[in-house]
Amino acid sequence: MLTLECPYCGVKAEETELQAGGEAHLKRFGPGSSDDEFEGYLFLRKNPKGVHFERWRHAYGCGKWFLAARCTATLEVFGTYSAQTKEPPADLQAKIKAKRPDWEGYK
Amino acid sequence: MSKAVSALGGVSHKGFVEVSEAGLQGMITVRGDLSSAKMKKAVKAATGTAVPEARRIVIAGDKAAAWMSPDELLILVPYTEAVATVAALEEALAGEHHIVADVSDARAMFRIKGAKASQALLKLCPVDFETLAEGEIRRTRAAQVAAALWKSAEDEFSLVSFRSAAGYVFGALEVSARTGSEPFPA
Numbered sequence: 001m002l003t004l005e006c007p008y009c010g011v012k013a014e015e016t017e018l019q020a021g022g023e024a025h026l027k028r029f030g031p032g033s034s035d036d037e038f039e040g041y042l043f044l045r046k047n048p049k050g051v052h053f054e055r056w057r058h059a060y061g062c063g064k065w066f067l068a069a070r071c072t073a074t075l076e077v078f079g080t081y082s083a084q085t086k087e088p089p090a091d092l093q094a095k096i097k098a099k100r101p102d103w104e105g106y107k
Numbered sequence: 108m109s110k111a112v113s114a115l116g117g118v119s120h121k122g123f124v125e126v127s128e129a130g131l132q133g134m135i136t137v138r139g140d141l142s143s144a145k146m147k148k149a150v151k152a153a154t155g156t157a158v159p160e161a162r163r164i165v166i167a168g169d170k171a172a173a174w175m176s177p178d179e180l181l182i183l184v185p186y187t188e189a190v191a192t193v194a195a196l197e198e199a200l201a202g203e204h205h206i207v208a209d210v211s212d213a214r215a216m217f218r219i220k221g222a223k224a225s226q227a228l229l230k231l232c233p234v235d236f237e238t239l240a241e242g243e244i245r246r247t248r249a250a251q252v253a254a255a256l257w258k259s260a261e262d263e264f265s266l267v268s269f270r271s272a273a274g275y276v277f278g279a280l281e282v283s284a285r286t287g288s289e290p291f292p293a
Contacts, residue, residue, distance in 0.1 A: 008177050009162055009246075014233045017247055060248040062176035 002070070007080050009062040021055030024067045025087060025106060049073050051096055051103050053088060056080075069096060111186065114215040114273035122284035124221030128277060129265070132216045133189030135182040136175075137196060139205035149199035153182055153192050164244040164257050173244045173257070181255070181267075186211055215273035217280060219264040226291060227284040228256065228264060250279040 002015040011017075023045050029037040046052070052072045057065045067085070069078040069092060078099070079092045088106050096103055111131055119127030139146055141158055150158050154170040158180070164173035171183040184192045189211045196207045219227055225236040231249045234256075239245060244257040252272040259265040268276045282288075 011162070011245070012235075017233055060253050061246045062179075064176060 002075055002077070004056060004066075004068050004070075004077060004080050006058040006061060006064065007066050007082050008064040009058065011058070011061050013058055013061055017058065017060040019057040019059035021057055021065065024053040024055045051078070051100055051106075053106055055083070071100075111212070114270045115277055118277060120277075120281045120284065122227070122281070122286045123289050124219055124224050124227050124284050126217060126219050126227065126277070126280040126284050128273065129216040129218050131186035131211070132214070132267075133184040133186045133192065133209075133211045134214050134216075134267070135184065135189060135193055135196065136208045136210050137180045137182055137200075137205065138178050138207075139200060139203060141174075141178060141180065143203060145200055145203050146205075149196050150180065150182070152199055153196055154184065159244075162244060163242050165242070166259070173255070175244075175246060175255070213270055214267050215270045215276065217266045217268070217276065218259070219266065219280065219284070220262060222262050223289055223291075224262055224264045226289050227280065228266070230283045230290065231279055232256065249276055252276060 003012055004018060005012045026041060029041040050071055050073055052070060054068050054070065055065060056068050065083045066080055067083050068080045069088060070076060078096050081089055081092060093106070113128060113130045115128040117128055117130045119125060147158050150156065150172050154172045155167045156165040156172045159165045159172050159174040161174055164171055169185050173181040173183065175181050182192065189209050193207055193209045200207065229236050232247045232254070234245050234247050241258065244255055246255045248254060249266065249268060252268055252275060254266050254268045254276065256264055256266040
């Protein structure tokens with residue numbers, strides 16, 4: 001069972017209290033973008049075995065969207081953070097790098 | 108005006124704890140900037156309490172203010188005072204971004220009474236009742252529907268859900284509270 005701590009209300013919520021929102025830190029391509037860019041934005045996901053950044057919503061709790069970094073292979077959770085960020089916090093990235101030296105970064 | 112009735116008319120069931128529908132309860136949703144001076148004043152005037160800290164409920168007699176999310180409060184007042192309280196809150200928050208809505212008739216409230224009240228609830232909610240602090244309100248799910256619960260007295264929990272799911276919630280509570288089905292009987 002996956003347990004994530006909501007950064008807005010501090011509840012350690014288990015999976016059934018949350019709603020998954022797919023990959024985080026996507027760059028949106030809207031009107032005026034090329035077909036390739038739009039296809040990439042709409043359909044193409046990393047789906048890694050390892051470190052993954054995801055969007056989650058504390059659906060049955062405070063209702064806020066937040067972001068989480070976890071390992072898809074071991075279910076280890078590296079951390080959760082506010083959705084109002086353009087990229088993962090530096091300290092979280094350093095922590096992941098320390099635990100997974102061959103991790104290539106979130107991009 | 109038509110006569111107001113609660114979702115299940117105060118039905119109750121006695122198992123290893125007593126579960127009952129609590130009847131009419133005034134509930135008001137307030138959204139806005141919880142740290143603003145106007146909000147603090149408005150909540151003080153409505154319930155006589157301070158704006159609760161994150162995940163806390165402050166109770167003063169038959170009124171209470173509960174923290175629902177970083178920008179939302181639930182104000183509890185007696186049912187007959189809800190309309191007047193909404194008007195007072197609207198007036199007190201004027202000029203600032205806010206939403207005040209009387210949700211009394213959109214919700215149902217339940218009480219779970221007895222020394223093992225948490226044992227009936229822990230079968231339905233993914234909550235660690237051992238670490239649930241005094242004065243903490245926990246929004247979670249009860250079986251398959253959204254709910255919020257808090258310890259309202261010694262050996263008593265209160266739970267609110269949507270009115271449309273009241274029958275489901277009561278059914279789940281009733282089954283969960285059946286005699287002999289405690290997870291920790293001793």
